[in-house]
Amino acid sequence: MARKSKPQPQTLSFADAFNILTVDDLRPRVSLLKTSEEPKRKAEFVAVIEKHLEGERLKALWERLDDLQQKAVSEAIYSSDGVFDRTKFQAKYGDLPDFGTRTGRWSSSVKPSLLRLFIYSETRYRDTASVVPRELRQRLLTFVPQPAAPALDTVDELPESHALEEVSYSLAEDDEGILVVMGKRAYQMPRKPPKKEVTVHHMPIIRRDMERAASQDLQTVLRLIDRGKATVSDKTFQPSAATVKGIAEVLRDGDFFEDPDIGSVKAFAWPLLVQAGRLAELQGRKLALTRAGRKALSAPPAETLRTVWQRWLKSTLLDEFNRIDEIKGQRGKGKRAMTALAGRRAIIADALEQCPVGSWVSFDTYSRFMQAGSFHFEVTRDPWHLYIVDANYGNLGNQGYHDWPILQDRYLLCLLFEYAATLGLIDVAYIDPNGVRPNFRDLWGADDLDFLSRYDGLLYFRLNPLGAYCLGLTSDYVPSELEARGALTVMPNLQIQSTGEALSPDEMLLLDTYADHESDEVWRLSRDKALSAVESGNQIAELQAFLASRDEQPLPDTVESFISTTERQAKALINKGTALLIECADADVAEQVANHDATKPLCQRAGDCHLVVQADAEEPFRKALHTLGYGMPKV
Template sequence: MSGLQAALEMETVDTLKKRYAIYFGVRPKQIRKAWLTEALAEGLSDEAYMKPYLQGLSDLERAFIEETVFNYKGFIEKSRFEAKYGDFPENKERHGMFYYGSRLAESLSVFFYSQERYGWDSSSIKMPDELLVVLRELVDEPEADTLAVDTLPETLPDGYQVFEREQVAQSEFHALLMLLQDKQIKVSDKTGVASLATLKKVAKEVHEYYDKASCREAKGMEHIVSFGWLRMMGNSKFTRQSKTTLVQAKKTNNQFADNIKDIWDQWIGNRKFDEFNRIDNIKGQTGKGKRFFTDVAPRRDDIIGYLKDCPSGVWINFGDFSKYMFTTGSGLDITTMPGYLYIYNSDWGEFCNASWDQLEARYLRCFLLEYAATLGLVDVVMAAPNEEGVYYDDFGDMECLSRYDGLRFFRLTSLGSYVLGLTDDYESKPTESKVTSLSIHRQGRIVFDSHPEPWEQQFLSLYAVKSKETDWKLSRKKIMEATQVGGSVAELKAFLTDRESQPFLPEDCEGLLKQAEANREGVKLQGEALIMSCKSKEIVDLIMNDKVLSKWCQRLGKLQIVIPQNKEKAFRDSLNEMGVGVV
């Protein structure tokens, strides 16, 4: 129902009398409902009455009308308004007028009416469309909300740490591919979730945010990046599950950014896994509560839409970003029945009146940290999950609500801009991190002048073996393994020359790298083969002299021959025709 007249007719006579007195400033001459309804409908539609009435409202009340008309589609959005303005126009007196469950200021009550008879739910209270049209001509449109950007202080508070995820994502991706190649990743045959042993193994190959758990409610905080990588890799076209082992299924592209884009796009379309399930301290997500959860795909799309508004390379305070999403009317809703969710006791209904910060902001943190940041789409600044000011427990004595509570700042990277479709090409930007100088000695020995950065160690570990904290040695084996899963001799050489003060590499090191590049595709696997052992030399000669069989076979020793696996049936049939059996 949107008509003003119809909305007024839904009200009682007593309510109409109060509205008349508030709006016109005098008691009504008549108390018949038809007369009251007609008088209010005409008065609320008349600019001669409406203009002075609006001028008599307080600044906060006028701001509320402006937001309602232009941004709230006529509904009472108390939480959104309060988040933006820090206050809400309501009666402060304890015995004040309660309007459909909320103490909306009496001066504003004349604008809002139920859309349903006996509709006491706040979602049924709305400004009639006819009134919206009138007010749109009389009130100013509020200034558009803007997303605040930030500059990190030169010295971060104690416990804060910057993680430049874009620069480590590539080496982590290659490390994962090497584990896949070696069949080192074990997962559940039913759920596809990695075992704890696998998470610990992967954590050694990636740059995690935390070394160990510092908050008893944040179990698994030391495996956030590992879990994110395994979830998204397991969902990608690059892997397949063979019983309890995740193995490589398809060769990756030459361009790292395109591989990440493929992984991201496939993850965004995955409806089988809900990131909110990772906020495991919030119970009630299964059972009855499960069927009220919203579709994950629109949730992700909503967040991505806001991420696209972020300027690339600029730090954003997570709290500001979350508030911006909320106040501008983000469609991010976790569940339509939050009352089924709880922390301590399912009978308490702890989330019946759940706020954005309690549910949606928790999901947002997980999505940004475990998925977007893992792939390098955003860099992040982290504190401990139980850092003061990160989490306030309304329910009991918890130190933190989730392992993701420590996210404080993030920034969209060049890789993120490319993956989200904001740029047509990917070009990595120079890193802000410290670059540790080194010297290269004979036989591929590398000596850093000081302790190298964690990401430098991670990159170099793909191509070299560490002997001491500052001493490494290039490994032919590792170089070959890395280049087979997307690594590059050129990027290794660039890493070394950028840190070496000499303008050239030692001759033997240069030769090693040149040979590695030349032999990178020295042997190509064409397919699998079968080894056949023959009973006598006469049978070997019979096969090798046959016009058909000799095309497929090669000798292997005196009594063995090798044939392609896909020729096994034809080989058996030919031997049987020759009177030679195969067992």
């Protein structure tokens, strides 16, 4: 005889739901109805309940539910399958409704609340209410209002600090303890439980406005690459430690963290981002600018940043979850079980589009908003491949070890902090990650970890106008002004002297692109360097704006002339590509070929006996030569 299949949530009927329940389950439910009827058999209990779950009696029962219980019913019946999603509900409302109370501390039975007449269990051996039977769902849809869409609350003003609790335990001073002998060893054990002490540390919140910083960092990194200063692995395409350190030294405001135990963020991301954006490619062990990378030196940074972001969303260069160093097992079979990167990123980008431009959002609020809405994604199809410290004891496949806060939140933190913020889409507010998100403490092997990921300290972020432009929310973008820092004096002899606050490393790198560094605070504009910079794709107008913004006096005429002459003369000759230099038998042949109607459009005379033909026109030129009765041996 074939076994009856378990009813699916969307097809669960009253009969299915009541068949799972016993008389002991039904009796307390009937008592909630406040009826004078006294059923004895199961069929009688079921009949009483069914009678109260229709018409005006059903509406009266609904009105007896408290607000959170009513919301639970509403969320369930308006879902696609009539299922109550606990995780989604708690993320949206911050709490779960009252389904009932345990009858005893160690008991598995539950004294049901009124909500258990609306939402039922779909399995016999799991007393977790999760489904509204289909008949009841249809009745409720006639009068129960549709739930409001999840809201993304914003923060009016960033707090100055974040409170972190440090818990410690100490023995009572008057506790002399008791001597316990085990085998040949004796132990001094306390008589009283240790005293719990909680210390609150108020950590100053660091705020980074990334919109203009990212535009400047992009140009800085491209210049560094153009100088051959970026080394990456030919297998992973990830930057070397020396490259990460070199990039961090020239980024505006440096990297997010200085502590080597936390590690790099922006400086690690930039080499990968420019590769994904096709601005740089590997040549040997070093990155070199592509044609697009050279164009980016003179193009508006916002357009380049938007292109890089869009290409990063589809890139397979790096799975950001790999950056959660403490979670092992992401190689081999574990790698094959990881979900598609493009799918994850697209969902997160869609949720990012819901953030109001210019308003700060708590990361935890954003995460709950994603869970409450339709922004669900998985990091892996099989968490049993992932583990902390030990693949057996610390396996994340265990229940409670791979929930959203452990996997999805850590992936979200990395994508937002290391990539969206680095590209300038969001501004960030954060602290050191130590102890910020202790929700991993119960995982086996995590006792000695200060944090699960270096991104745990991200507290708030803000979608800025550049982010709105990169996400396609706006079609136009007007960059904000970047604050000028160091003061300069630009002299008629082409010398540039730093006269105020010391220049930042990225500012010095800009000057070094066009000028010779003569002493600690003095540069002199170099015609050779300036010509090379413009040849490489740099826009010398950038130098002009940089000098003008840092010198209170107008630029000297000699400097203005230097800049305009360099820009004009650096572009006086244009490389039209590779050409063939062809030697003719004599001047008469050269003359005939250079002036014949068939060959004239394809070549140019170069001296008495030579012709020049563009490389891509070689085959058409050969065919035209044949009409003249001439041939040219192939090399």
